[in-house]
Amino acid sequence: MAATPTMLVRSVRVRSEPALTAPHSRLPSSAGWVALGAIAVLVLAGLGLRLPTHAALSIAAAVVAIAAAALMVRSDGVLVFGYAVLATAGVGVLGNETSSNIGWFSLCVVAACCVYVGGPWIGLAYWAGTITLFGIEWTFLERDAGWGAWMAGVTFTALAAHQVRQQRYLVAQLRAAQAGLAQRSRAEERNRIARELHDVIAHSLTVSLLHVTSARLAVEHDPSDAARALTEAERLGRESLDELRAAVGMLRQDGDPRDDARGDARDQAAAPMPGADALPALADRFRTAGADVELSVDGDLRRLPATAGLAVYRIAQEALTNAAKHAPGTLVQVRLIVGPASVRLTVESAGRPVRGAGSGLDNPDPGMGLGLVSMRERAELLGGGCTAGPGGRGWIVSATLPLDVRRRGAAAS
Template sequence: MHDRSAHAYRRVAAAGRRRAESWAARPQILDALTALGCFALMSLDIPGLAAADNSLNGWAATAVLAAGSATLLVRRAAPWVAYVVALVLLAWLHELTLAQFALYSLGRYRGRGAGVAGVAVYVVVAFMLFQLPGWPAHRGDTLGDFLSLVVPIGVLAAGVGIAANRQDLVRALQSQRAETAVLQAVHTERSEVAGDVHDFVGRELTLLCVRSDVLAGRARSAADEVYAAQFEDLGDTARRAHTLLNEIIVRRANAGTPTPGLDALPGLVEQSERAGTPVLLEVDEVAGRLSPLRQAAVYRVAQECLTNAAKHAPGEKVRVRIAVGEGVARVSVSNALPAVVPARAPVGTGTGTAGMAERVRSVGGSFRAGRRDGVYEVVAELPAGLGL
């Protein structure tokens, strides 16, 4: 019962975070709601404003306060507009509500320096108004009342805005770091693909060079200089291609250990099962005819999927299916989503999926991953290229 309650709580919390992120993605709506909220609070003072000796009736006071709160619609791009209008309303109507919203906006969207400067000017202006006749008693009849009411309102509003600004900077930095990590993962995967290309293609070119030299020697032994010259030319062409391959592709630091192929999958499955993740591996026999580069891509997808399953769905059975048909090699890896979310978040950079996708696309394939009907599934399709 406790596990189900905890799981339900996590789902509700996750839904709340998604709703918050959804609202955060609509800044215009948030600004409109902020302006409406400010106007609603200020409208509570309309009866008092109409009764005071300021030449405003109820409709005029409503229009003035609505115009003032409307300046919050541009609080992100121009928070100084709302701030200046707030000072005008403070001097004219002794209205403090808009000043709170304006000071928050200054701290939130212009940072600490602007927030501190805004509070300083606000306090000076308010104190000067306090010294003039006509300052309302409910805003502070004595200096002590003034200092305990008007000043803390501005300081607190600006302080909350500055704190929110710091949180925005932290989130932006985290987002930038995550983006950088993904780009780094893609770059690393491309480097590994380049290393695999060098290892696999270079091996074939080396064999071609050796075979051409052998055939050239046999042709020369048979006194067939024409074929001997052609085989020698073929061998020279292969050597030039190998040299060009070395010059174009930047070798990995561990270029002597290329990514394994399908033969290494059983060992990968055994490691996963020892770690507590049962695996059902299904591989078509014809998949063994895939080129080494495509086998490396298949292995990379299976390896990353098994790692992710162990982190995010420990103990759940993983099905790995590698099928070849109609010129397409299809890798599908699926596992049930856990009923209870792991208590501790798994350690990882979150860039494995980007690396898998880059590896598959580097050989002309397509990649998709996501949740479906309580199952997390990764599907990669790449040209089979059998016999190549």
């Protein structure tokens, strides 16, 4: 079965994004090659300063350091720490008892890799081990202030890598938040479209069917009355089609070149949506279709903002449509009261939804039409509320909307 506009409301659900945790990921490929190249160059430079003394041991230490570094830049998590320790051991053999050996500089690069990939705790463990190594060299093997410079260098690069990692994490959080907002915006827009389509189509079909039924019953006994009913149904169909085009046209962006090719799309989009001042015409439309509708308005409708006026109109439209479907021929009373801070709409009839009658709006039965859900959503989006349930002579729909923009924003948030 093809999806109807009301099905869109049920199909849209906004899913919350899972909380991000700091990633233990590998280095990006380009960064890994740069880090490995830097370590290799520094280790080879240190090897050149070490030769020809202990040539075999020094070459072996350089090979171990470079090989461990190559594995480190391609690893993640705890493995990074293990390969970093192995690379540090090789560099320690090359620069043993010599603070001026440039090979020690490679440990700054190794420390940055540990922090960036492994995270703060692995980075802290490596930093503590490296500082301990430098402290032993300074205290027991060569009393040279140069060891203090290496301590400062490793500390600085570790902190810098931590900042880069944090920035990367914050950027990932920001992108996830943006994606969530975009998804939520799309869902809200789809729900808004579904509400407009449901209200326009359900109302026009219901009233048109009333006219067609009236024409069918009168075609044999009063052809003129049947013709009048069919003419009214045709007029209503054209009017509803224009309203539907206006609702869809609101979705088009200004400046879309396709609008120029399609003629009056922008003019239709700019057409004003109905407001509370259109309630008398709405009541007359149902009366001409054979419904018994009484409308009373208390207060100045000009005080209603456009958004509140549209919500009042759509809620009344949906309530009258439901009454026409479920309680045809009974009296429907529509009362609108514009107070100092809010507007209250009440629609009372002798009918009620076929299923889920006792559930109201808080727990709508899955089998019910989504008109009641649409009314509730319209009211809640403006910071108000809408209820529907048994009462009075049968069924009462009651909606209250605040008039103050700031109060609406505070309530909605």
